Amino acid sequence: MPIDPVLISAYTTVNALGRGVAASLSALRRGEGALRRCDFDDALLETWIGRVEGLEDAPITGELAAFDCRNNRLAQLGLNQDGFAERVLAARESYGAERIGVFIGTSTSGILEAELAYRQRDPATGALPEGFSYRYTHNVFSVADFTCRRLGLTGPALAISTACSSSAKVFASAYRHLQAGLCDAAVVGGVDSLCLTTLYGFNSLGLTSAQPCRPWDADRNGLSIGEAAGFALLERTPADNTEGIMLLGYGESSDAYHMSSPHPHGAGATLAMQRALASAGLTAAQVDYINLHGTATPSNDASEDQAVIRVFGTRTPCSSTKGWTGHTLGAAGITEAVFACLCIEHGFIPGSLNTQRPDSRLLAHIVLATQEQSIGVVMSNSFGFGGTNCSLLFGRKPP
Amino acid sequence: MKALYVNGIGVLGPGLGGWRESAAILKGTRVYRYEPLPTLTANLLPANERRRTTQVIKLVLNVAQEAMEPADVEVQRVYSVFASSGGDYEVMDKICMALTLAEKPVSPIHFHNSVHNAPAGYWTIAATCSMPSLSLSAYDHSFSAGLLEAATQVLVERASVLLVAYDYPSTFPLAEKRCLYAPFATALLLSPARTTQSQAKLMVTLTSQDTEDRLDEAPLERLRTGNPAARSLPLLQAIARGSAHRVILPYLANRQLIVEAAP
Numbered sequence: 001m002p003i004d005p006v007l008i009s010a011y012t013t014v015n016a017l018g019r020g021v022a023a024s025l026s027a028l029r030r031g032e033g034a035l036r037r038c039d040f041d042d043a044l045l046e047t048w049i050g051r052v053e054g055l056e057d058a059p060i061t062g063e064l065a066a067f068d069c070r071n072n073r074l075a076q077l078g079l080n081q082d083g084f085a086e087r088v089l090a091a092r093e094s095y096g097a098e099r100i101g102v103f104i105g106t107s108t109s110g111i112l113e114a115e116l117a118y119r120q121r122d123p124a125t126g127a128l129p130e131g132f133s134y135r136y137t138h139n140v141f142s143v144a145d146f147t148c149r150r151l152g153l154t155g156p157a158l159a160i161s162t163a164c165s166s167s168a169k170v171f172a173s174a175y176r177h178l179q180a181g182l183c184d185a186a187v188v189g190g191v192d193s194l195c196l197t198t199l200y201g202f203n204s205l206g207l208t209s210a211q212p213c214r215p216w217d218a219d220r221n222g223l224s225i226g227e228a229a230g231f232a233l234l235e236r237t238p239a240d241n242t243e244g245i246m247l248l249g250y251g252e253s254s255d256a257y258h259m260s261s262p263h264p265h266g267a268g269a270t271l272a273m274q275r276a277l278a279s280a281g282l283t284a285a286q287v288d289y290i291n292l293h294g295t296a297t298p299s300n301d302a303s304e305d306q307a308v309i310r311v312f313g314t315r316t317p318c319s320s321t322k323g324w325t326g327h328t329l330g331a332a333g334i335t336e337a338v339f340a341c342l343c344i345e346h347g348f349i350p351g352s353l354n355t356q357r358p359d360s361r362l363l364a365h366i367v368l369a370t371q372e373q374s375i376g377v378v379m380s381n382s383f384g385f386g387g388t389n390c391s392l393l394f395g396r397k398p399p
Numbered sequence: 400m401k402a403l404y405v406n407g408i409g410v411l412g413p414g415l416g417g418w419r420e421s422a423a424i425l426k427g428t429r430v431y432r433y434e435p436l437p438t439l440t441a442n443l444l445p446a447n448e449r450r451r452t453t454q455v456i457k458l459v460l461n462v463a464q465e466a467m468e469p470a471d472v473e474v475q476r477v478y479s480v481f482a483s484s485g486g487d488y489e490v491m492d493k494i495c496m497a498l499t500l501a502e503k504p505v506s507p508i509h510f511h512n513s514v515h516n517a518p519a520g521y522w523t524i525a526a527t528c529s530m531p532s533l534s535l536s537a538y539d540h541s542f543s544a545g546l547l548e549a550a551t552q553v554l555v556e557r558a559s560v561l562l563v564a565y566d567y568p569s570t571f572p573l574a575e576k577r578c579l580y581a582p583f584a585t586a587l588l589l590s591p592a593r594t595t596q597s598q599a600k601l602m603v604t605l606t607s608q609d610t611e612d613r614l615d616e617a618p619l620e621r622l623r624t625g626n627p628a629a630r631s632l633p634l635l636q637a638i639a640r641g642s643a644h645r646v647i648l649p650y651l652a653n654r655q656l657i658v659e660a661a662p
Contacts, residue, residue: 107514111491118495127572134576139485140515140536154652158535158544161515169533176551180400182605197494200503201510252531254523260511271529385511386520388532
């Protein structure tokens with residue numbers, strides 16, 4: 001039985017390409033990426049990052065000031081774009097605050113605040129500085145808590161933290177809460193911000209590239225880390241709505257293979273894509289474009305390529321948008337879900353930026369330059385450490 | 400929401416060494432005495448993975464294994480939900496300390512163990528289970544949020560779901576900012592249908608009209624309030640008593656979960 005499609009009645013993104021969907025749309029169409037040499041804090045790493053401008057000058061003030069940290073600043077910036085917060089407030093008027101759920105993905109939340117606090121430990125006692133609030137900054141739930149309070153929502157809320165699939169899985173969790181009758185609408189989102197833990201952590205595993213990341217390229221040698229916030233408002237689809245973009249399906253799986261390496265033949269990724277198609281009641285041939293996870297590490301792309309070929313063959317157009325934004329980790333799912341909505345709404349396939357010489361051993365049909373064409377259904381893939389996989393399907397209501 | 404069934408239980412905490420012993424304590428036929436956790440192992444895992452595990456991961460694997468032992472469902476078919484307020488504080492501490500040093504020598508093993516879904520990753524490897532797994536936090540209300548998520552999975556996906564709630568105290572200096580009383584973890588195997596292994600039937604609803612249940616015995620109440628995963632204890636007590644009970648668990652923003660537990 002296919003799932004009941006869920007209407008995406010509002011969506012927004014802030015990432016290195018800029019604030020709001022218009023900035024991403026115009027960059028994706030013009031072919032202008034946003035990666036730059038790492039200039040974050042005192043990180044001395046030969047790598048490139050997708051950094052959001054202006055967070056240093058956008059503190060959280062007023063009654064939510066305790067939440068002030070880079071990650072929640074990014075969340076605040078995201079909620080303020082594209083009239084998203086206003087759309088949610090209008091939904092709150094009609095459904096009631098306690099009937100709207102909040103489902104936010106993040107991998108590291110505000111850990112940067114803890115990193116900074118550890119540098120400022122008391123030289124005599126080793127104690128952390130008084131001003132450091134673990135609960136409202138570093139803790140995983142902080143960003144979901146902030147989102148609830150900023151929007152005045154009191155429905156079911158949780159932070160999903162499954163590494164790089166976090167903000168893809170929020171769609172599945174929100175769908176289930178809607179179906180179970182625990183809420184009538186849901187704010188889903190993902191927020192992850194630059195920090196030294198991920199920059200040095202991925203570096204320690206040899207997974208960061210010294211160049212801008214090149215997904216599917218023969219010379220690809222690692223990822224570029226980015227930061228982003230994205231949100232979407234989900235509602236049950238009114239019977240007469242045939243125009244809106246919807247979540248058509250989702251598929252989740254586990255690799256059960258290794259903590260930080262993907263299954264060599266993409267077994268878990270294959271299952272996630274197959275389950276997504278089954279939950280949407282669609283065949284592979286009905287998918288017009290696949291937004292790949294495409295991190296540009298040699299093993300990730302090779303694994304995903306095998307999975308895509310197994311499920312779709314070699315004809316479905318694919319690209320990774322990590323070359324534009326960097327890998328935004330726990331925010332990658334929502335960022336690329338928003339890109340999927342933009343592709344459907346505006347009719348285009350983003351190219352795989354920085355990919356110059358596609359790896360001849362990889363067989364998926366990689367789109368190198370952005371092309372304008374009508375798009376009905378998009379699959380978006382998100383896979384993470386711990387072997388956690390999630391594939392989503394977006395499109396207009398099936399006839 | 401429709402009913403779900405508890406078909407397996409695991410418990411591990413100070414003086415609570417497994418479900419059978421914990422059930423006797425919770426229904427009052429055995430005296431509770433605080434004792435530190437025994438040394439935990441991770442025998443489920445292949446040797447190369449076992450070497451990389453932390454106390455938190457071992458705690459999780461032990462309760463998960465206990466809940467699955469009597470199960471009449473294949474472990475490879477079971478979904479999983481992992482609920483923890485803050486994950487592995489000790490690993491976070493090690494990474495933050497490393498980042499204060501000039502070369503910032505973050506250990507790759509600490510880094511992959513630092514993800515909130517690290518225990519979930521090890522569990523799926525140990526169980527060779529490719530079913531969906533979700534790791535979440537709702538700070539002090541993570542058990543209730545996990546129970547809701549697991550319940551929606553049981554009812555919407557028509558799947559058996561292993562819910563694991565766990566929290567492990569941090570050490571200095573983080574302990575001054577996040578103080579947990581003792582390690583505690585519980586695992587519930589939840590299913591859409593009654594089986595011969597069913598220990599309880601649960602009906603879960605949301606309310607804002609009630610106040611959370613407390614435990615009569617002071618040392619257990621201290622554990623309940625001192626570890627978010629131990630907020631589950633009133634529910635475990637109701638199951639242990641084996642008669643119909645209405646349990647009120649704390650949830651977000653002055654809301655509560657009503658769990659109607661019946662044999």
